[in-house]
Amino acid sequence: MIRKQADSSATPTISYDTVAAGYDGAEVISDVSVDVHAGDVVGLLGPNGVGKSTLLKCAVGLLDPLAGEVTIGDRPVRSFDRDALARNVGYVPQSEPTNFPRTVFQTVLMGRKPHFGARPRTRDRQVVATLLNRLDLADLAMRDVNSLSGGQHQKVILARVLAQEPRALVLDEPTSNLDIRHEVEVLSLLRKEAPDGLAILHAMHDLTLAVRYSDWIVLLGEGGVHTQGPPSELTAKDIRDVYGIDVSIHETNDGIVIAPVDTLENYRG
Structure with a gap:
């Protein structure tokens, strides 16, 4: 399931170069250098409030770094206009409210907006139809997105x-x-999409799922990157240093399992 990281000599699709980021001039995170290459899935881990979402927003133009640079290919994110950036980077936030009824087909067609002007073309509709088939969503094409399961x-x-x-x-x-x-x-x-050349950067809380579905792990601690590397190199000490809990890490036939080490005594008053 986990593949070898892409050739590091190639130009990264997304690159953070000594990035500091935060809000109203106050740093949340600093000195972050991370590369995401085509075909790689990079997992961003760390406790709440450590800066995961802040870094992701810098890659999609929702937040300007306070220092350093985020580039897509060889261009700074800030140099793209909105449509050009959307043709290069797709973004899924933590939550997304639905403000009005819309079918599944119409919702997916919205993703084509950076490619067409006033009206979608035949190719835009073909792209949507192909995706719905590929993701086993074709039977839901005319359903209201508000009626779907999570x-x-x-x-x-x-x-x-x-x-x-x-x-x-x-x-x-x-x-x-x-x-x-x-x-x-x-x-x-997502794992199936990465071999097609997509670079994928995702933030997650579930450590076991993150290491199983990522090629590279970036563990954020207070103020910056605590460690980064292949999932197999993540240690119990790294997790204890960042999260403040003890864990056990086991290699199984199905992949790595990370579980908290705890006893009932901790819950007795």
Whole structure:
């Protein structure tokens, strides 16, 4: 399931070069240098408030770095206009409210907006139809997105960003609020897309799923990157240093399992 990281000599699709970022001039995170290459899935880990979402926003133009540079290919993110950036990077935020009824087909077609002017063309509709078939959503094409289950809705959102035909995907907690079956379904879908040349950067809380579905792990601690490398190099000490808890890490036939080490005594008053 986990593949070897892409050739580091190639130009990264997304690159953070000594980036500091925050809000109202106050740094949340600093000195971050991370590369995401075509075909790679990079998992961004760390406790709440450590800066995962802040970094993701810098890659999609929602937040300007306070220092350093984020580039897509060889161009700074700030040099793209909105449509050009959307043709290069697809973004899925933590939550996305639906303000009015819309069918699944119409929702996915919105992902084509950066490619057409006033009206979608035949090719735009063909791209959507192909995606719906590929993601097993064709039977839901005329359904109102508000009537879908959580797993179905998340697949539609992924289909919409894939309809942008971007070079990279940036996803903030793409499996939040999903049950385990749909978590695996969504992550497997992403895993299948990366070999087609997509660079994928995603933030997650579930450590076991993150290491199983990522080629490279970036563990954020207080103020910056605590460690980064292949999932197999993540240690219990790294996790204890960042999260403040002890864990056990086991290699199984199905992959790595990370579990908290705890006793009932901790819960006795």
